[in-house]
Amino acid sequence: MQQQRQELCVIGDRVQMQHNGDGSGSIVQIYPRDRALSRVEPGGFSGTQAERQQVIVANLDQTIFVFAAANPAPHPRMLDRFLVVAEKAEIPSIHIAVNKVDLITPEAVHHIFDPYARIGYAVHYVSAQSGEGLTELADLLHDQLSVLTGPSGVGKSSLLNQIQPDLGRAVGRVSEATTKGRHTTVYSELIPVAGGGYVADTPGIRSIAPWDVEPTELDAYFIEFKPYIPHCRYKDCMHSDEPGCALRAAVEAGQVSRARYESYLKLQAELNELYIY
Numbered sequence: 001m002q003q004q005r006q007e008l009c010v011i012g013d014r015v016q017m018q019h020n021g022d023g024s025g026s027i028v029q030i031y032p033r034d035r036a037l038s039r040v041e042p043g044g045f046s047g048t049q050a051e052r053q054q055v056i057v058a059n060l061d062q063t064i065f066v067f068a069a070a071n072p073a074p075h076p077r078m079l080d081r082f083l084v085v086a087e088k089a090e091i092p093s094i095h096i097a098v099n100k101v102d103l104i105t106p107e108a109v110h111h112i113f114d115p116y117a118r119i120g121y122a123v124h125y126v127s128a129q130s131g132e133g134l135t136e137l138a139d140l141l142h143d144q145l146s147v148l149t150g151p152s153g154v155g156k157s158s159l160l161n162q163i164q165p166d167l168g169r170a171v172g173r174v175s176e177a178t179t180k181g182r183h184t185t186v187y188s189e190l191i192p193v194a195g196g197g198y199v200a201d202t203p204g205i206r207s208i209a210p211w212d213v214e215p216t217e218l219d220a221y222f223i224e225f226k227p228y229i230p231h232c233r234y235k236d237c238m239h240s241d242e243p244g245c246a247l248r249a250a251v252e253a254g255q256v257s258r259a260r261y262e263s264y265l266k267l268q269a270e271l272n273e274l275y276i277y
C-alpha cells in the first residue's frame with residue numbers, strides 16, 4: 001500500500017492544546033474539519049487519488065483571488081480555474097480583488113470583471129498605489145480565515161502590506177520554487193490580522209488546479225450554468241456538441257458569457273485527457 005500523504009494536522013485545524021509547563025505545548029486533540037482546501041498533483045488518475053491529495057488549509061472561510069487591471073493584463077481563464085477549485089472545495093465566501101485600477105479607465109476594467117459580479121461573485125476594485133478600496137479589503141479580512149492568491153506581480157504583497165505591514169508575506173511565494181516537485185513539504189503558517197482573523201501563508205495554493213474534478217461534474221462549478229443544465233436534452237450532456245444543449249443555447253442567446261463557456265470547454269478537454277475512466 002502506498003503511503004498516505006494526508007497530514008494529521010494542517011493550518012486552520014482546531015485543536016486542543018496542553019501546556020507542558022515549560023513554555024511549550026502539545027496537541028492533545030484535533031477536532032473534525034468543517035472543510036478543507038486540498039491540492040491533487042497532476043499526472044493522470046488511476047483510482048489512487050487519495051494518495052496524492054494534500055490538504056493545504058482547513059476550515060477556510062474565504063478566498064480572495066487577486067488580479068491586476070493591467071500590468072500584468074487580467075487572465076480570466078486562470079480566474080475561472082481558481083473559481084472551480086473554490087466551488088469544488090465549498091469555500092463559503094469567494095472574492096475577486098482587482099488591483100491596480102489606477103492604471104486603466106474604470107470602463108475598461110469593469111468590462112472584464114463585471115460579468116463575474118453579475119453571476120454572484122464579490123468583485124472589489126482596489127489600488128495599493130492610490131489606496132482605493134483598501135478599507136473595504138481590510139474589513140473583509142476581519143475575523144476570517146482567508147487565503148489570498150493570484151498570479152505574481154498583480155500586487156498581492158503590496159495590498160496586504162498596505163493593510164498591515166507584516167501581512168505581505170502571506171501570499172504563498174516563499175517556497176514557490178520548491179512546491180513544484182512531487183514530494184516536497186509545504187510549509188504553511190497563519191498570519192494574525194490585527195483585530196482578529198488570519199491570512200494563510202500557503203505556498204501550496206499556487207499549485208492548486210482542478211485536477212480532482214471529474215469532467216462530468218465540472219459544469220456544476222460554473223455557478224451561472226446551473227439554471228440551464230436541467231434543460232439539456234441529454235441528462236449526461238457535456239455541453240460541447242450534443243444536440244438540444246440548453247447551455248449552448250443560452251450562450252448563443254447572450255445569457256451566459258461566451259468567455260466563461262469557452263473556459264469550461266477548455267478545462268473539460270484538459271480533464272478528459274487526465275482522467276482515465
Ligand code: GDP
Binds near residue numbers: 101126127156157159
Ligand atoms: P505580488 O507578486 O502579487 O505580490 O505583487 P507585488 O506586490 O510584488 O507588486 C508587483 C508590482 O506591482 C510592484 O512593482 C508594485 O509596486 C506594483 N503595484 C502593486 N500594486 C499596485 C497598484 O495598485 N498600482 C500600481 N500602479 N502598481 C502596483
Ligand code: ZN
Binds near residue numbers: 240246
Ligand atoms: Zn448541454
